[in-house]
Structure formats: C-alpha cells, structure tokens
Amino acid sequence: MAEVLVVDDSRVMREMIVACLRSLPGAVFTQAASGLEAIERLSLKRFDLVLLDLNMPDIGGVEVVEFVRAQDTLRALPVMVVTTRGDEASRERVMAAGATRFMTKPFTPEALAAEVRGLLGEGAGAGR
C-alpha cells in the first residue's frame, strides 16, 4: 500500500490529482489544503510520496520541501512539485531546495500517473 499526500490549496486541483492516480493499485490518498497542514500530516504519519503545489497560503511549497529535507526521518521521501509556474528560475529554486521532480500544469492523467508510478517504485517506504 502506498500512502500519498496531495497538497494544494485548490480542492478541485487536489481531486484532479487523486482522480488521475486512483487506478494505482493500493494507493491511499491524504489531502492537505495548505503547507502548514502538510507539515502537520507529515509529522503524524508515514507517507511514500508527496505531491506539492508551490503557491499556497501560510507556508509555500518550497518551505515544505525544505522542511522535509531537514528531517532525518523524511529526508529520502520523494516530493514532486506540481505547479503552473513553469519558468526555469522557479524550477531551479525548487530543485535546489530538494524536490525530487518538477511537473507543470496542465498535465495529462497518463503523464502524472507515469511519473508517480516511477517515484513510488524508486522511493517506496522512504518516508517516516
């Protein structure tokens, strides 16, 4: 079973991501509507993958990535940033902070599922 945390301040976007990945066998989804909620959930439960928006109220996506990389128990957790900010500067900053993958919106369900399948294969059980 793979525990996936989906973080985005838009409910519709979270549901879109879940809809794309629902067919992944054994995947269980937890949703967080802000960076702060994401950090709370990461502190309480073990996840196998985080899908993360960048621009959110309170704590932004980059800060969440930095939080993950600063924790001994979460350091190896794959984090994929999914954002509308496709410019190269944003990508560089996010990857420098420690994100595992960077994907821009819009995406196709197939492309997202393929990326996630790859990440779960690479980093299953990496989180707390």
Next chain:
Amino acid sequence: MVPDASMLSADERARADEVRALSSSTPVAVADLVARLDDPSWSVRRAVVAALAAAGDPAVSALCDVILHRRDHEGARRRRRRPRRLDGRAAPAVTALASPDHDPAVIADAAQVLGRARVADAVGALAAVVDHEDDNVAAAAIEALGRIGGPGALDPVIAAARSGNFFRTFPALDVLGRSGDARAVAPLADLLDDPLYAHEAARALGRTGRPSAAAPLAAALSRAGDALLRVVALALVDLHDRLRERNDAPDAVSDAVSAAPQRHAVSRRLGRAAHGADAPERAALCRLLGWLGGDDAAACLLDIVDADPGASRAAATALRALGVAASRRVLDALREGDGARRLALLPLVSDLSAEGAEGAVLACLEDPDASVRALACATLSRGGSTRALEALFACLSDPEARVAQAAVGAIEASGGGAVTEALALAALDSDDRGARHGGALVLSHFAFPAGLDRLVAACEDPDDRVREAALRGLARFPSDVATAAILAATTHPSDRSRAAAVRALGAAQPDPRVTAALAAALDDRSPWVRYYACQALGRAGDPRFARAVADRLGDPAGQVRVAAAEALALLPGDLAHGALLDAARADDPELRRAALRGVAAAGIDDALPLLLDAAGASDPLTRLTAVSSLSALSGAEAADAIRAALGDDDDRVRHAAVEALAARAPRSP
C-alpha cells in the same frame, strides 16, 4: 499578497514588506506601488501586482498595464484578499484583456480578476475563451464563470464538461455542482460511468440540490465499486438534506433509493462498502440501507454495528425506520451475539413489550461481561414484566458493584408495585449481603409500610452498607419506631453507622430526644458524625444549641468547621451571629469563606464591613465569595465594591462581579 517567503532573499523580503505596507495604507498608495512595478525581483513585482489588483478602480490602469505588458504576472492570479468591486473603468478594461487575442497568461490573469470580482458583464468575454487552446486559460475562465454564475455562464461550462479534456472537464464539474441549475444534472450524470470523473461527478450531483439528480445517483448504486459507492452514498445524503432543507421534493432521494433495481444486491453492496469506510461515509451508508428496507438491509446494518459500535446511532435510526423485521433481527443477534455485539445492540432495544424483546435482554444478564449485564439492567428499566423484576433482583447479588447498582436503578424506575415490595422484602432475608443491601435500598426508596419492621431489623445487619441503607430508609417513616431505631444507631460501634444515623436524624421531626442525640453527636469521635450533627442542628433552628455548634468552629476537621459556620447562619440570636462574625475574620480561609457566606445570608447588620474587607483579600477565592455575598446586601457601598471587582485580576472574581450585579439589578431603583 504575501509572496512565498522561502523564495525571497532578505532584500526581497524587505521590499515585499514595504509593498505590503503601501497596500495597507488609506488611501492605497497607488503611485508608489506603480513605481515598484520595475523592481528587479519577480516575487516583489508579483506582490505589487497583487496589491494593485486588490485596490480596484484607483489602480486599474496600472493593473491592466502590468497584466498586458509584463511577463511576470502570476501575482495577479494569487491574490488572497477579496478584490474590491470592479466598476467604472475597471471592469471593461479588464474584460478587454480577456480577449483571445492576448497572451494566454494575460487572459488567465484577467479571467481570475473578473471571476473574483464577479463582473456579470464579463460572461460573454469569458465564454469566448473557455475553448481557448491553452488549458490554463480555459480552466481560469471556467472557474471565473462559476464564480459569476447566472444562466448565461452555464452553457459554456456544460460544453467544457463534455469536452473530454481533463483540464477543462474537471473544473467544469465543480462549477456545475455549485450552480444548482437543473441543466447541470444531465452532463454530470453522463460522467458517472467514467472512472476519471465519477467521484467528482457524484459529489457535484449531490451539491446541485436538484430532485432530478436523485435518479442517476441511485442508479449508480447497482454498478459502482466500493470506493465510488461510498462517495455516491454521501452525495445522496447531501442531496436529500439539501432538498429537505428547502422542502423541495423532500422524499425524492429516499424514493429513488428504495426504487433501485436489485435491492437485495444493492443492500449487500452497501454493507460491504461500509468496511473501510470512514465515519461520515458509514453514517451515509446506514441511511441508504434504512431507505432500502428489507431483511438484507437489516442484516447489513447489524454487520455495520458489529464492525463499529461507534456507528450505532446511525444504524439505530435506520433500523427503527425498518420496523418490525429489523427489530426481530436485532433481538436474534442479541440472544446469539457475544459481549461486543450486545453492547452495540442493547441501546437499539426501545420497546420491551415487542415479541421476544424482554427475553433477549434477559439473556444478556447472563453475559460474562459485567458491562453487558449492567447495560441490560439499564435497558430493563424501560419497563418490564414480573419475570424481568425477578431477574433484576437476582442481579443485586452480582459480584460487580456497577451491575448491582444498575439493577437497583432499574428496579426503582419500575414504579414500586406489590411484586417489587415482595421481592425487596425477600431480598432482605438473603444470605448474600449484596442482595440484602439492594433490598434495603429498594425498600428505602419506596418506603413500603411493610418494610418498616424489616428496616428496623436491618439496622443490626452485620454488613455496614446494609445498615446504612436501612437507616436512610427509616428517615422516610414518620414513626416513633423508626426514630427509636435511628436513635439507637447513634451509639453503634461502627463510625459509618453512627454517621448514617445522625444524618438520618437530620431528616426526622425534631423532638427533645432527637436534638439531645444530635447535641451529643457534636462530640463524637468520628468527624463525619460531628459534620452531620452540625448540619442537622442548623436545620433544626434551635438557638439553644448555638454555643455547642459554635464550639465546633474550632474542630480539628475542616469539614466540621465549615458545617458549623453554615449551621450558625441558620440559627437565630446574638450568640450564633457573634460567633459567625468572629469566624468571618478567621485565618482559616475555608472557614472564613463559609462564615462570609453565612453573615450575608443571615442578613447580619455588621456583615458589610467584613465583606468589604474580604473583597480586598489576597486570596482570590475569598474575594470571589465576598463579591458573590455582597449581592445579597443593598446600599451604595456594596454596589461600589462589586463594580470595583469588575477590574479584578482574577477571571473568576470578575465573573462573580458580573453575576452579582445581575442579581442586584431587580432591586435597583
């Protein structure tokens, strides 16, 4: 707009803070903000754009310029503050930016601004870009149309829902659900069979609140997988509640569900989906099973209760709706089930007169789990036959005190007929001390005349608890025999029995024998005997005992000193009042507080200076007592002290001052 702080350098952060300050000024410093549109930092410029967007008309020219000509524009889309209404020049100017001729990012920004500002005149422009080749533009336009609403906004969204393009269809589902428009139902229903959209479509159908959404959702019950079934159940319940709230076709959902084809199979599917469901989903599934009805639904509801006793309330409501057939299943399950199942099901038994109900509950009295036995006793308190009463009396001997206690409660709730009287008398003859204790409690509760002699005899029972129960009961008999038995017990070797006897004397008619015994009890070796003696003498109100009670103000036991102060407040005469005034100056804070309450309640003339002094005490509980007690006194000084306490450092004292002022209000001129 606060940029993502982690993306900023220290310099950028400082400049972003300046932007925030400019946007918060009144009026908004538009010129200063516009000057910062050339800031070298993308993040700072984004904050400037957001501030201008939030400023409405005064900033519209700058806003349009930046949306149109700057590449780094994303801030305009991420504003958190609700924008001011766009009117005058602003709305048309921004609407013009939504033209398909502009850069996709510009159009998306403009759509966001128009949607958030709910510019109804922009519907045409937004509809024109719903099928823009850029998905982000289309999604922004769909979202904006959803925010603006109205009949004209719906058709392009319906078209987007049917487009087959994931990034357009999905946002359109959300908008259609929120529209509450009957035209939204068909496109949503069409997507219930597409695994990519089915969950969101089901949720949206529920959110429409349209009666016509009931049929497609109910039809999905016979073909959805477990996960979708849970979502459909939630959607049906959401729809049902919305319709009920508006009293618009309030039975549309329950009718559609009960008319579902293959009801038996649907029941089983719903029952299966309950495993792994969360609490709201399980509650929704229970409601659906209640609407479906029949034996299968009842069996599934019982399974749900088995799996999660926390679902009992939802299951009970559904089972009640199912009527007799379900009731029979509950009773069978009670008879045959284990402790956990019985604990879950016993609360569902509401009618003990139903066929087989009493027997099923009685069977639970034999359960090895004491919690089940206690709950069964409580269930039998809802009314039962002679057989049930006999079983409850048998439970008085239960080794677990909580079971015996529940049995006594159930017997007392039965009303006390001849059978109860006979069984209680018989219980007093038992070799089991629990049975005798219970019997004495029941006889005491009902004060059956035939019980008097037996309770007198029980005062000599070898068990402390039986003697206590008997003495408590004897206080309810206005008879010399009863009083004599209680008086005799005031010299019993057991401290508990003497305390029970003195307590009982407090409820007896005061006569010279009683008051003499109470006065003697003031010197008993047991503090609880002295405590009850003070209480009883206070209630008797005989000033001859004021000196003896006042002496107890120096008792080594704190509860006795407090009881003495409370008793003195009830006794008339200078001696009692003088002793109480002295106690109100005592160093012992508990005694002082009791005396302060007493001097105020007794209306003693010299109370005011003592209470005023106590209102300034260092101990907050003493101040609280003083302030509360001052409410009983009239006069400006008392009122001033209470008002002063409104500024006390301690919450409790301030609260007491508010209540004291409220209590004095009716007496104010």
